[in-house]
Amino acid sequence: xxxxxxxxxxxxxxxxxxxxxxxxxxxxxxxxxxxxxxxxxxxxxxxxxxxxxxxxxxxxxxxxxxxxxxxxxxxxxxxxxxxxxxxxxxxxxxxxxxxxxxxxxxxxxxxxxxxxxxxxxxxxx
Numbered sequence: 001x002x003x004x005x006x007x008x009x010x011x012x013x014x015x016x017x018x019x020x021x022x023x024x025x026x027x028x029x030x031x032x033x034x035x036x037x038x039x040x041x042x043x044x045x046x047x048x049x050x051x052x053x054x055x056x057x058x059x060x061x062x063x064x065x066x067x068x069x070x071x072x073x074x075x076x077x078x079x080x081x082x083x084x085x086x087x088x089x090x091x092x093x094x095x096x097x098x099x100x101x102x103x104x105x106x107x108x109x110x111x112x113x114x115x116x117x118x119x120x121x122x123x124x125x
Contacts, residue, residue, distance in 0.1 A: 001037040001065040001110070001117060002027040004083075004100075008058045010091060012044040019090050026086050030079055031070060037112070056093055060100035065107050065117050076102050 004027060016022075024038040031038075050057050062083070064071055071079065080100060088095045107118035115123075 001039075001112065002031045002033055003039040003041070003063040005041045005043070005061045005063075006058055006087075007043045007046045007048065007060070008056065008091070009046050009048045010044055010056045010058075010093075012042070014056070014091065015042060015044060016090055022090065023086065026082065030082055031064065050097065053097055055097060056091070057097035058087055058091065058093060058099070060087070060098070061103060062100055063103045063105055063110075065110050066104050071102050071104055 004023065020040040020042065023040045024035055027033065027038045027040075028035040048057055048059065060083070062079075079102070083100055084095050084098050087093065087098050107121065108116050110117045112120050
């Protein structure tokens with residue numbers, strides 16, 4: 001269950017209309033997750049100061065429920081390359097102005113539908 005939150009100083013008018021859909025499709029592929037569990041949330045027009053860099057930037061937080069995707073120090077390099085290239089290409093940013101934090105969360109601490117992810121997975125039939 002990949003959940004990507006993007007904070008950016010870009011205006012929403014600079015974000016292609018299909019960006020969230022394409023990003024969910026990429027995440028489903030990269031993390032081998034059903035697309036219905038992929039989420040992208042964009043916070044545009046943020047006041048962000050990145051020391052030494054001018055212009056538009058992206059600060060992303062990618063949350064993965066433990067066991068629902070593959071993250072590790074080695075895999076994160078590959079994930080970062082794909083995600084940063086996608087963001088850079090679609091938002092017309094230099095890759096120097098993009099940072100993504102990978103966060104793994106326990107399935108007991110994330111909800112989906114009306115229960116926790118762990119309970120949902122245990123009881124799905």
